[in-house]
Amino acid sequence: xxxxxIGINRDSPKELLHPYCINFFHFVNDGxxxxxxxxxxxxxxxxxxxxxxxxxxxxxDELIGLSPIDITPEDLYHNARQFIDRQKSGTDRKIIREITxxxxxxRRVPTELSSHVVKLNGRLIGFGIHHDITKRKKFEQDLxxxxxxxxxxxxxxxxxIHQRIEFARGLVHEIKTSFTPILCNSKVLTKIVTDxxxxxxxxxxFRAASNLNNRVDEHFDLIRSEVGILNLEYDWINPSSVLNxxxxxxxxxxxxxxxxxxxxxSPDLPPLWADADRIRQIVLNLLDNASxxxxxxxxxxxxxxxxxxxxxxxxxxxxxxxxxxxxxxIFQSYYRSKANPTxxxxxxxxxxxxKYLIELHGGTIKIEDNKPSGSIFKLFIPYTKHENL
Numbered sequence: 001x002x003x004x005x006i007g008i009n010r011d012s013p014k015e016l017l018h019p020y021c022i023n024f025f026h027f028v029n030d031g032x033x034x035x036x037x038x039x040x041x042x043x044x045x046x047x048x049x050x051x052x053x054x055x056x057x058x059x060x061d062e063l064i065g066l067s068p069i070d071i072t073p074e075d076l077y078h079n080a081r082q083f084i085d086r087q088k089s090g091t092d093r094k095i096i097r098e099i100t101x102x103x104x105x106x107r108r109v110p111t112e113l114s115s116h117v118v119k120l121n122g123r124l125i126g127f128g129i130h131h132d133i134t135k136r137k138k139f140e141q142d143l144x145x146x147x148x149x150x151x152x153x154x155x156x157x158x159x160x161i162h163q164r165i166e167f168a169r170g171l172v173h174e175i176k177t178s179f180t181p182i183l184c185n186s187k188v189l190t191k192i193v194t195d196x197x198x199x200x201x202x203x204x205x206f207r208a209a210s211n212l213n214n215r216v217d218e219h220f221d222l223i224r225s226e227v228g229i230l231n232l233e234y235d236w237i238n239p240s241s242v243l244n245x246x247x248x249x250x251x252x253x254x255x256x257x258x259x260x261x262x263x264x265x266s267p268d269l270p271p272l273w274a275d276a277d278r279i280r281q282i283v284l285n286l287l288d289n290a291s292x293x294x295x296x297x298x299x300x301x302x303x304x305x306x307x308x309x310x311x312x313x314x315x316x317x318x319x320x321x322x323x324x325x326x327x328x329x330i331f332q333s334y335y336r337s338k339a340n341p342t343x344x345x346x347x348x349x350x351x352x353x354x355k356y357l358i359e360l361h362g363g364t365i366k367i368e369d370n371k372p373s374g375s376i377f378k379l380f381i382p383y384t385k386h387e388n389l
Contacts, residue, residue: 031055031111031130035068038123042067042084055111055132057104071101073108087126093117099130110137164223175216182209218349222333222356232275232360239269239311242276243304246283259291260299269306270383278357279381283313285350286377290317294374310363310380318374327367331355354379 025032031052037043048063056063056071063071072080080099087093099113111130118125186206193199221230247263254261272279283302290300294317303314322330329335333352358365363381370376 025049031132033126033128033130035126035128036123037084037088037117037126040067042069042081043088043124043126052130055103055109055130056101057107062104068099068101071103073100073102076100087115087117088124090117098133110134183213215349218353222349222353230356230360232278232357234273234275236271237274237276237279239272239274239279239304240265240267242279243283243302243313246280246287247302250284250287254291254300258296259294260297261302262299263302263304265302265304266306269304269311272311272381272383274361274381278361282354282357282379283315285354286313286315286379289350290315290319290375290377293317293321294319306383309383311383312378312380314379315377316370316374317376318370318372321369321373322367322375330367331365 025047026049028049029051032049033045033052034047035043036046045063045066045068048060050060053060053063058071068084069077069080083097083099087095094116096112096114098110100108100110103109110133112133113128113130115126115128118127183206186202186209189202190199190206193202243265247261247265251261287300287302294300298318301314301316303312303316305312326335331351331354333349335352355365358379358381361381362384363379365377365379368376368378
């Protein structure tokens with residue numbers, strides 16, 4: 001057994017440490033010190049172990065006889081003196097706190113000190129355990145810097161979002177101000193003109209203006225959804241009534257594409273906690289999407305039923321279908337299917353907005369293959385009234 005004797009000077013009584021503690025004193029992983037607080041105004045080191053010497057870059061003989069103040073950074077003198085005074089007065093005889101020393105080469109070494117002050121043979125002796133917390137302090141500093149950087153980036157992002165919203169709001173206002181007379185006048189013309197050519201032209205103008213107006217609304221809605229400021233107006237609605245209105249509106253559109261449109265809506269659907277306008281928007285968007293990818297004369301089917309406290313809506317077509325590789329992407333903003341690029345008009349916003357609006361209602365949407373061809377969009381909205389709605 002190694003029996004390394006402590007290099008205690010003439011004024012350091014050997015009885016301070018039991019012989020069995022000598023090996024422990026020198027071979028623990030933390031820095032250990034013994035201070036005689038009775039010597040000088042701030043005490044003196046009368047014994048230190050090798051770990052403490054290595055921690056600060058001093059030799060054993062260089063540290064013996066020094067005061068803790070002698071190896072304290074100048075800016076921390078005041079705090080160190082107050083701490084030693086409290087220990088000497090008996091206020092802080094047993095304490096755990098952070099202490100920073102200055103190494104021989106001028107490096108600041110933060111430590112966590114666990115100290116105990118006792119009276120031995122009429123002398124005030126302090127026993128201290130110093131754990132080097134340099135890595136921990138660096139980690140804390142890095143964490144603070146990362147947090148400050150995150151705050152800065154968050155503020156910059158908020159500013160960019162605000163600018164984007166303001167720009168989009170101004171752009172929408174300008175565009176819709178110009179569209180209003182086009183929509184109103186073309187709608188009036190469709191009712192008063194009698195010449196077949198003029199009727200066709202005015203209908204085309206009104207339909208094109210309506211589509212473009214809808215795209216502007218979708219784009220602005222999507223921007224608001226991305227930043228979480230798209231608010232819905234919920235109420236108890238009659239889903240049968242709302243969906244029948246959608247059916248009437250969509251039937252007129254199918255006449256232009258010569259599609260076959262069939263509906264199967266269960267009677268006496270229970271009241272639904274939802275935004276009626278957004279439900280119309282969701283279903284019309286899905287029906288328009290089906291019509292877009294369905295050949296002239298093909299069939300579109302809408303099925304609506306209630307099961308297990310959920311309202312289910314299915315929109316089926318027998319068009320070109322959606323490849324498996326695109327089924328997840330189809331609900332992403334600005335994504336347009338490559339299945340039939342000649343018909344994939346628009347900005348690729350409709351399905352992304354549908355998904356967001358459905359999720360705001362607490363529901364989900366998915367796409368499946370229809371047999372023998374085409375797609376089925378399946379969505380459900382729960383009848384349960386959500387607290388966050």
